Amino acid sequence: MTGNILMRAISVSLAGGAISLDRTAAFQTMVSRPLVTAPLIGWILGNPLMGLAIGIILELLFIGDLPVGTHIPVNETGLAVVITSIIATALDAMGGPGIHEVRYFGVTGALLLFPPVLLLVIPLNAVYQWADALTRRINARFFHSASRSLESGIPVNLMKENMKGLVLFFLTGSAALFITLLPLTIAASYIGSFIKMPFFFFFALAGCVVLGVTAALNAVSTDRSLVIFTVAWLSAALYWVVLG
Amino acid sequence: MIRTRSILKVFLGSFFLQASWSFEKMQGLGFAAAISPAIKDVFNGGGSFISAMRRHLAFYNAHPYMASPVLGASIRLEEKGKNGECPADAGARLKTMVMGPYGALGDSFFWGSVRPLASYLGVLSAILWGLWGILVFLAVYNVFHLWMRWDGLVKGYRLGEGVVGYVKSLELPKWSIRLRYVAAAVLGFFFSIAAFNLAERGVMSWHLKYNYAWVSAGILLAFAAVMSLNVFLKRGVSIARLVYIVVVPLILLGVIFR
Amino acid sequence: MITLIRVDDRLLHGQIVCTWVPFVRANALIVASDEAASDSLVRDIMASCGYEGLSVAVESIDEVVRHISSGGDGDSKTILVVGGLKDAMRIYEAGMKFETLNIGNIHHGDNGRTLSPSVIIDCEDEAIIERFERMGVRIDIRDVPTSVAVVYSRGGR
Numbered sequence: 001m002t003g004n005i006l007m008r009a010i011s012v013s014l015a016g017g018a019i020s021l022d023r024t025a026a027f028q029t030m031v032s033r034p035l036v037t038a039p040l041i042g043w044i045l046g047n048p049l050m051g052l053a054i055g056i057i058l059e060l061l062f063i064g065d066l067p068v069g070t071h072i073p074v075n076e077t078g079l080a081v082v083i084t085s086i087i088a089t090a091l092d093a094m095g096g097p098g099i100h101e102v103r104y105f106g107v108t109g110a111l112l113l114f115p116p117v118l119l120l121v122i123p124l125n126a127v128y129q130w131a132d133a134l135t136r137r138i139n140a141r142f143f144h145s146a147s148r149s150l151e152s153g154i155p156v157n158l159m160k161e162n163m164k165g166l167v168l169f170f171l172t173g174s175a176a177l178f179i180t181l182l183p184l185t186i187a188a189s190y191i192g193s194f195i196k197m198p199f200f201f202f203f204a205l206a207g208c209v210v211l212g213v214t215a216a217l218n219a220v221s222t223d224r225s226l227v228i229f230t231v232a233w234l235s236a237a238l239y240w241v242v243l244g
Numbered sequence: 245m246i247r248t249r250s251i252l253k254v255f256l257g258s259f260f261l262q263a264s265w266s267f268e269k270m271q272g273l274g275f276a277a278a279i280s281p282a283i284k285d286v287f288n289g290g291g292s293f294i295s296a297m298r299r300h301l302a303f304y305n306a307h308p309y310m311a312s313p314v315l316g317a318s319i320r321l322e323e324k325g326k327n328g329e330c331p332a333d334a335g336a337r338l339k340t341m342v343m344g345p346y347g348a349l350g351d352s353f354f355w356g357s358v359r360p361l362a363s364y365l366g367v368l369s370a371i372l373w374g375l376w377g378i379l380v381f382l383a384v385y386n387v388f389h390l391w392m393r394w395d396g397l398v399k400g401y402r403l404g405e406g407v408v409g410y411v412k413s414l415e416l417p418k419w420s421i422r423l424r425y426v427a428a429a430v431l432g433f434f435f436s437i438a439a440f441n442l443a444e445r446g447v448m449s450w451h452l453k454y455n456y457a458w459v460s461a462g463i464l465l466a467f468a469a470v471m472s473l474n475v476f477l478k479r480g481v482s483i484a485r486l487v488y489i490v491v492v493p494l495i496l497l498g499v500i501f502r
Numbered sequence: 503m504i505t506l507i508r509v510d511d512r513l514l515h516g517q518i519v520c521t522w523v524p525f526v527r528a529n530a531l532i533v534a535s536d537e538a539a540s541d542s543l544v545r546d547i548m549a550s551c552g553y554e555g556l557s558v559a560v561e562s563i564d565e566v567v568r569h570i571s572s573g574g575d576g577d578s579k580t581i582l583v584v585g586g587l588k589d590a591m592r593i594y595e596a597g598m599k600f601e602t603l604n605i606g607n608i609h610h611g612d613n614g615r616t617l618s619p620s621v622i623i624d625c626e627d628e629a630i631i632e633r634f635e636r637m638g639v640r641i642d643i644r645d646v647p648t649s650v651a652v653v654y655s656r657g658g659r
Contacts (some may be wrong), residue, residue: 013276024262024265025260025262025263025265026258026259026260026262026263027259027300028309028382028389029382029386029389030359030362030382030385030386030389031382033359033363033381034383034397035349035363035366035367035370035377036377036378036381036382039375039378043304048375049374050377052370052374052375052377052378055370056367056370056371057450058431059366059367059369060363060364061483061487062483063359063360063363064477065483065648066351066355066356066516066520066521067355067513067514068347068351068355068516068517068520068521068605068646069305069347069512069516069517069607069620069645070267070517070619070620070645071517071521071645071646071649074483074484099254099280107445115412115491115494115495116495118487119488119491119492120489122419122484122487122488125484127371129468133267133619134265134422136265136266136619137266137267137268137619138266139264139265139266139273140262140267140268140269142266142273143264143266143268143269143272143273143301143468146276146301147301147412148272150294150297150298150301151298153291153294154294155289155293155294156275158276158277158280158301159257159260159277159278159280161264161273161277162260162263162264162273162274162276162277163260163263163264165263165264165265165266165273165274165493166260166263166264166488169263183458188321194497199449199497200498200499200501200502201495201498202445202449202498203446203494203495203497204440204491204494204495204498206446206466206494207469207490207491207494208487208490208491209438209442210297210442210466210469210470210473210488211447211473211483211487211490211491213434213435213438213470213471214473214474214477214478215483215486216360216363216364216430217429217431217470217474218423218474218477219360220355220356220357220361220427220431221424221426221478221524222421222424222425222428222555223555224428225424225425225428226428226474228425228428228429228432229428229431229432229435230432231431231432232428232429232430232431232432232433232436233435233439233467234432234436236433236436236437237439237463238434240436240440241456258622264603267619267620268609303609305512305515306515307516341541341543341547342547343512343515344512344513344514344515344548345515345547345548345550345551347512347515347516348514348515348516348518348519348520348551349550349551350516351515351516351520352516352519352520355516355520356520372607390560398642408543408546408547411550412546412550417550417551417553417556418553420553421553421554421555448648480525480647480648482648
């Protein structure tokens with residue numbers, strides 16, 4: 001069991017570290033957004049649809065925090081990796097056939113664990129941001145060493161120097177994920193073995209969705225966004241009513 | 245003469261613009277690393293190549309995709325500079341001049357508008373068609389992304405300092421606002437479906453008699469909640485803190501009325 | 503009305519347009535910099551960041567002082583960006599008093615003191631900050647509105 005957990009934490013951390021490169025270091029194709037990251041991690045752990053549901057809520061919650069200049073936004077990639085991984089582990093520990101598919105009044109059971117796990121992992125963001133900031137301080141060295149070579153007229157492979165930063169981003173990112181993931185995965189596997197799916201988290205889950213929509217609305221605020229949002233919401237709602 | 249191969253290398257290099265992002269020099273090294281293959285072609289290597297690279301290895305930061313038009317224009321200006329058609333440092337000067345404004349343009353267009361729009365389309369598709377939503381999100385977003393990376397680079401190289409006029413003609417700020425209008429509408433549709441589902445399940449879980457009145461009340465409650473929480477966000481309360489303010493009482497409420 | 507005065511050596515960039523403008527609901531942005539104002543291309547590029555709902559202007563320090571003290575910006579909500587603390591002090595001494603000064607980005611590379619990742623100040627800056635504090639101006643060191651403000655403390659170097 002413990003060996004299994006260790007392997008799981010290592011593989012998820014490495015995958016998460018690789019996906020996290022998309023945030024800053026390379027590509028920026030948005031595979032590091034929770035909407036993609038959470039189902040990917042879910043797929044590694046055998047439940048992509050649960051990951052998708054988690055991804056939707058996280059995506060909306062943190063869409064408004066932008067990587068502008070020196071500001072390092074909330075690491076929603078890290079949060080997506082850890083939350084998906086913890087919930088998948090807890091579900092496996094609960095055991096029983098089809099535990100991943102159990103629904104309560106139509107809500108996927110796994111999703112009910114989302115609110116308490118979210119509260120638990122938000123503080124971990126500090127660890128991810130610290131690792132990120134550390135990398136961004138050390139990276140200046142690669143610039144300076146390249147600069148010194150050029151100043152003394154020595155040709156230098158700049159892309160090679162540049163890529164050292166990428167390797168550093170990967171190492172610190174994966175390490176930060178691993179040290180937070182390992183204890184939480186172990187805890188989740190023990191706790192999961194003696195809890196039942198608590199439906200009373202439903203209200204909190206609804207609150208997370210509502211808050212996510214609010215954050216998303218605020219992220220596209222203009223003088224007319226509120227009106228457009230309301231009209232679209234109302235017309236769709238009336239459409240449902242007419243459809244019955 | 246610059247080989248097509250080198251332009252392709254610059255294009256690929258632009259994806260690693262931020263590989264060594266640092267607080268001190270930001271994208272400085274990444275920019276120099278990306279532009280290096282083309283500059284090497286301009287000067288056929290050697291001492292003047294190294295002194296050109298010295299000019300380009302400097303503090304730089306803008307939106308990562310907006311580096312592409314700047315890369316293209318800088319290459320053209322280095323070429324012109326070598327032929328004596330403009331000062332040798334024209335490329336490096338242009339870079340410094342546009343980086344702040346292009347950060348502003350790119351951040352508000354790509355981060356502030358395209359990303360939310362693609363995201364909400366993805367989220368809406370995901371609750372309708374499941375995992376296909378991921379593909380919708382990535383496809384919509386990356387059409388804009390790859391367009392700027394490639395077309396920006398090519399136009400920049402073709403136009404030299406004229407790239408400034410080209411970027412201006414794109415009217416990115418105007419489109420930022422329009423895309424946000426569309427994003428707000430898509431979010432409204434999503435919220436309509438989400439609120440309906442949540443209200444229905446809330447009514448069922450509370451063992452209330454299932455009828456329109458209860459479900460409608462639930463939907464309106466969700467809408468009212470969005471409007472009031474929006475006030476807090478507008479005042480600058482961080483989302484992480486707001487999660488605790490909202491979720492903790494709701495967990496307690498759920499435990500009490502279970 | 504000026505709603506925010508910010509020191510930023512990168513002048514106009516993403517942090518200002520994407521976070522501060524919506525936060526203070528500004529509809530005008532003035533970049534006060536003698537250097538930028540003297541270059542018509544720079545002025546043009548910066549102005550192109552504006553849109554319906556946000557006007558962007560680049561003016562020299564003297565122009566700004568004249569323009570603002572004559573009530574030239576009417577009832578618009580304006581963000582004023584200056585390139586350094588010296589310029590902020592020049593504006594203050596010219597009679598445009600303000601209560602709070604936001605410090606966003608100052609990069610004095612090698613021998614500066616680091617207050618936050620984006621604020622690295624030298625001795626001259628320290629002297630100006632201390633003068634501002636003595637005159638009762640609140641110093642607010644933040645890159646974006648949602649960041650926690652760094653408290654300025656006298657540097658023992």
